Amino acid sequence: MSIAATFEIEYLQYLDADGKLVRSDLPEFARDAKQLVELYKTMLFVRVFDTKAVALQRTGKLGTYASCLGHEAAHVAIGSAMREDDVFAPMYREYGAQFVRGVKPREVLMYWGGDERGNDFSGPAHDFPWCVPIATQCLHAAGAALAFKIRKEPRVAVSVVGDGGSSKADFYGAINMAGAQTLPYVSVIVNNQWAISVPRTIQTGAKTLAQKGIAAGVECLQVDGNDLIAMRAAMDHAIKRARHGHGGMLIEAVTYRLSDHTTADDARRYRPDAEVKAAWEREPMKRLRTYLTAQNVWSDKHEEAWKAECEKIVDVEVNAYLETKTQPVEAIFDYVYAELPPDLTAQRAQALALEQRRG
Template identity: 40%
Template sequence: MVKKTAFEGSVEYWQVLDESGKADKKLETKLDDAELKRMYGHMVLCRLFDRKAVSLQRQGRMYTYAPLEGQEASQVGAMHALAQEDVVFPTYRDHGSYLVRGAPLENLFEYWMGYEEGLKMPAGVNVFPLSITVGNHLPMAAGMAWSMKLRKRPLMSMVCFGDGATSEGDFHEAFNFSSVHKTPLVLLCQNNHWAISVPLKKQMASETVAQKALSYGAWGVQVDGNDVLAVYSAVKEARRRALAGDGPSLVECLTYRMSMHTTADDPKKYRSDAEVDEWKKRDPLARFEAYLASRKLWTPQYKADVEADATARIEAAVKTAEAFSAQPEAMFDFVFEKRPPSLQAQRDAFVKGE
């Protein structure tokens, strides 16, 4: 009888900025001042966009919305590590990912105000339509990566998802396909600890999401998801591996959904204020501000200026979105490239009010 260890593995945890914003000198990124300030600007924009969206929903000016507060560093850090031609597959909570990719603010508002037109991105944003159903976009992202490999384009695709999505078969199937065929895919898990009311420990029995990568012969890393520089570094490394032909990587960002699942949800029903307060102390913006201040890049006045700029952009976008109107018959557009006769007849009857 032979008994020996058939497999051994471990996953690392990365943190560049500690909770007070102090950088680990060995891990500190080489980002220049301008890039750091751009990151900060995006994080502020994400947060203010998000708060505005919640407020619009509460005023009845927008429909159900999924807030991102708490996940700014995960989204902004990851997106800054990509090339603009890479393709991103976001979820319904990735407003920040959309914004960093260059999605016009008014598009996001229009979509959440109930217009399909908001989904139409300008050329070069390279974002797939957000996934509302959980985890379904992972195989498509793996396929997009596959197309890049087969067409010999030096690019990758990134798929964003949460801890809940790791329970779906699509997560495992996509990861397996991608690792078998070595497609340039980065799986970015924003582990925000809650899938609506279901806490992480009821979602999975494994200690980390990142270790699931080992099952697929892939590289996985767990990072402090409220540390924008840790997320950036991990995704940078994952991207390097993807382009080197090493296949997929899994980056688990440990973060927290500070707000409700959607505006239709009441988290007080299932989680304690104490837990939320604990995570408030790890606020991704405050931490990054402390780091920027230590590099003499940030002052309260600078913050006020960045916020004023973001607010002006947001207010202008809300104005544009609220003035947006489109004909109801647009619902017959984009079903097919060319409408079949039966659908054309339905559209004609609709326009005539029949």
């Protein structure tokens, strides 16, 4: 027997869990302390926001909310590596990426607070909104990438899917299309080990999720998803090659969902405390803070001051959300079609009349 093909999956890490550099070839952006500090500050902002959003849900001021606790490095790296006119297709907890791209925290709250206006992003006009059906966003991003390729625009589409979502046909279809058509598409699997209660081990027998890209003909890489430097380096590489016509890439960001799946879930029912405790040792904030502190560009004093600032900004956003009036009843009808068909005109009038009778 001869060998038809051989493959390897590389793993990328710069900062280990203790905040120590494990490679000497730091990428350009990471040699700029200022830039790293800015990224760390964004991660901290995301965590402050996330904590507040969970608290809002617990006090009945927000609907079901999907926390991003533990995903801050992966998400901020994705958002910060993209250009403004690139297109992002999230699943439903990528706030770190979205804030970098200009989505307002109040918009996140509005969406989870039951108001479609949360999807009318004030920032990235072409970004896809949150996508609840699992993995469908991958194909939408591939479609966006195909549009860029046909129009010869130097733009890149990026989607995020979970470890569970990487079992779906849509995920495979998207990377397969990217391979077949050399699309400017970057698919990121944020592997947080849990799809609600189902662990990574029973999603697939594959050793890595990154290797799923091999069969699709895209470049593959596994990354420490808790290491901002590695994640950002991987994203920079993937986006650059996509933008220059070298095709798609699949990145598996290995991280851990430190929160419940959503506020409607209780993860204590299905996963051991010891596992969660161990995951906290590897979480993304601490190692970067340790590293930045060792570089003398960050300190406890900075941390406290910035956290206080974040609290203030988040409070402003929360207040804006809480003060947003519910849409009038006709909003149910007004965006279903570009122009309201006569059938719906009658139903709209009915709903309005009912509303007026109720006063």
